[in-house]
Amino acid sequence: xxxxxxxxxxxxxxxxxxxxxxxxxxxxxxxxxxxxxxxxxxxxxxxxxxxxxxxxxxxxxxxxxxxxxxxxxxxxxxxxxxxxxxxxxxxxxxxxxxxxxxxxxxxxxxxxxxxxxxxxxxxxxxxxxxxxxxxxxxxxxxxxxxxxxxxxxxxxxxxxxxxxxxxxxxxxxxxxxxxxxxxxxxxxxxxxxxxxxxxxxxxxxxxxxxxxxxxxxxxxxxxxxxxxxxxxxxxxxxxxxxxxxxxxxxxxxxxxxxxxxxxxxxxxxxxxxxxxxxxxxxxxxxxxxxxxxxxxxxxxxxxxxxxxxxxxxxxxxxxxxxxxxxxxxxxxxxxxxxxxxxxxxxxxxxxxxxxxxxxxxxxxxxxxxxxxxxxxxxxxxxxxxxxxxx
Numbered sequence: 485x486x487x488x489x490x491x492x493x494x495x496x497x498x499x500x501x502x503x504x505x506x507x508x509x510x511x512x513x514x515x516x517x518x519x520x521x522x523x524x525x526x527x528x529x530x531x532x533x534x535x536x537x538x539x540x541x542x543x544x545x546x547x548x549x550x551x552x553x554x555x556x557x558x559x560x561x562x563x564x565x566x567x568x569x570x571x572x573x574x575x576x577x578x579x580x581x582x583x584x585x586x587x588x589x590x591x592x593x594x595x596x597x598x599x600x601x602x603x604x605x606x607x608x609x610x611x612x613x614x615x616x617x618x619x620x621x622x623x624x625x626x627x628x629x630x631x632x633x634x635x636x637x638x639x640x641x642x643x644x645x646x647x648x649x650x651x652x653x654x655x656x657x658x659x660x661x662x663x664x665x666x667x668x669x670x671x672x673x674x675x676x677x678x679x680x681x682x683x684x685x686x687x688x689x690x691x692x693x694x695x696x697x698x699x700x701x702x703x704x705x706x707x708x709x710x711x712x713x714x715x716x717x718x719x720x721x722x723x724x725x726x727x728x729x730x731x732x733x734x735x736x737x738x739x740x741x742x743x744x745x746x747x748x749x750x751x752x753x754x755x756x757x758x759x760x761x762x763x764x765x766x767x768x769x770x771x772x773x774x775x776x777x778x779x780x781x782x783x784x785x786x787x788x789x790x791x792x793x794x795x796x797x798x799x800x801x802x803x804x805x806x807x808x809x810x811x812x813x814x815x816x817x818x819x820x821x822x823x824x825x826x827x828x829x830x831x832x833x834x835x836x837x838x839x840x841x842x843x844x845x846x847x848x849x850x851x852x853x854x855x856x857x858x859x860x861x862x863x864x865x866x867x868x869x870x871x872x873x874x
Contacts, residue, residue: 486533486600490526490609492630496637500526501804503628503641505616505654507533508592510772510789511647512599517554517797519606523804526641527603528630530653532612534593538674538751540700540712541595542568542689544783545586546826550790559598564705565590566686574692574737575843584689587783591676591704616654618644618768624807626767628654642767642804645796649773651754670697670714670779672753673726680709681740693843694733695719701742709742714756714779714837726750763819764812767803769796775819778830779837788823795822 502518504511507529515527543551543565551557568587572579600610611630619627619638626644630637646654650672684690684701691700696719700712715729723729727746734741759776763769771792777785795818799811836842 486597486610486612488609488611489604490611492611492614492632492635492637495526495528495609495611495630496639498524498639499625500524500639500641502526502643502645502800503528503616503626503639504645504647505529505628506645506647506649506652506772506774507600507610507612508537508596508647508649508772508789509599509786510774510793511645512596512603513550513554513556513790513793514645514647514771514797514800515603515608515610516556516599516606517793518800519603519608521801522607523801525603525608526639527600527608527610528614528616528628529610529612530615530648533600534597536674536676536751537592537596538672538712538753539592539710539785540689540783541589541591541702541704541710542783542786543588543590544787547783547787547790548586548588550787550794554790554794556599556602559595559602560588560590563590563594563598566703566705568689568702569687571689571691573843573847574690574739575694575840575847577737578844578847579692579737580847581688589689589702589704589710591706591708591710594705616648618646618654621766642807643800644768645800646768646770646774647772647793650756650777652774654774655760655770669755669757670716671720672756673713673715673720673730673750675711675727675745675748675750676704677709677711677742677744677748680707680742683740684709684742690739692733692737692739693837694736694840696723696729697733698837699730699733711742711745726752762816764815766809766812767807769800769812769815771796776824776827778827779833784826784830788826791822792819795819 501523503526504515505528507527515525519525565588568584568589570581570583572581615631617629625640628639648654686703689702697715756779763775772789803811
């Protein structure tokens with residue numbers, strides 16, 4: 485367990501430069517970068533760490549490049565992240581394996597916890613098991629209500645960062661922005677299983693698409709098998725749960741069933757695909773899944789989170805010194821040009837994965853023309869160019 489280095493009473497007794505709500509990949513990296521600038525940073529999360537997360541746990545070349553740029557690539561080697569060499573994509577008993585480049589796998593328990601520890605080493609403060617809700621805006625700060633059990637206290641920061649993911653509570657009831665979920669969006673589902681069949685070997689990402697959704701499987705650094713899926717809610721109901729639906733999809737491929745697949749405690753998410761109307765306003769920035777999410781390709785979700793944290797950190801640092809409305813406009817612009825643009829490819833992929841017959845036809849085409857997969861892999865590995873290094 486990661487032990488917090490501050491308590492809720494101490495948090496409420498001072499004015500912070502930055503309060504970051506959500507200690508996932510986006511919030512954790514932002515905390516590291518801002519603490520390096522000697523800002524007073526408070527990182528808050530509703531859960532204790534390490535904690536499981538519905539996630540494919542894959543880092544593509546874009547995500548890894550951001551970790552290198554920010555001096556954090558050592559977190560991958562220290563935690564024995566696994567190189568991801570190939571992807572086996574299947575549908576309706578047809579599959580094709582194609583090579584991946586510069587991609588890795590690391591459990592979210594390890595990755596997120598390592599970012600929190602790094603932030604604390606840089607001087608940030610971390611408070612867990614705490615709910616946060618946005619309070620009033622003043623001329624020089626924003627208020628944040630912190631709640632542990634029955635205890636609720638008010639804290640203040642010059643800048644607040646919402647990084648609390650899908651369905652985050654920070655902006656609830658404040659009418660600051662509206663979450664726009666796509667129609668017929670799927671929900672996320674995930675579980676981590678012990679003692680997986682040897683079929684699911686290290687370094688290979690397995691994904692199968694069928695009626696009702698798709699599921700990806702990959703071995704983690706400790707030998708467990710991570711399953712991350714996007715399911716239609718009606719299909720979950722029809723099959724009697726997330727586990728039985730995953731079982732059905734694997735049986736369509738004749739892939740071996742991991743032990744306890746049906747009855748393990750699956751975790752779910754709110755509607756996967758959606759966005760908020762604005763990712764910044766006065767003294768408030770929204771990053772990571774809290775800003776918007778599209779059913780991703782390999783590692784794209786974490787790449788967007790890292791990219792967002794890296795781009796927004798210099799703007800936050802400027803805003804702490806002297807707030808200007810232009811800073812919010814700059815983040816809105818950067819988000820559109822560097823994240824929304826990349827999400828377009830994932831929208832196309834998510835659409836295709838809704839039609840197993842199209843996936844099957846695409847796989848048959850890849851068997852004949854395997855080089856067609858190269859442009860997609862290259863896009864996933866192409867890093868964003870950072871405008872400013874904090």
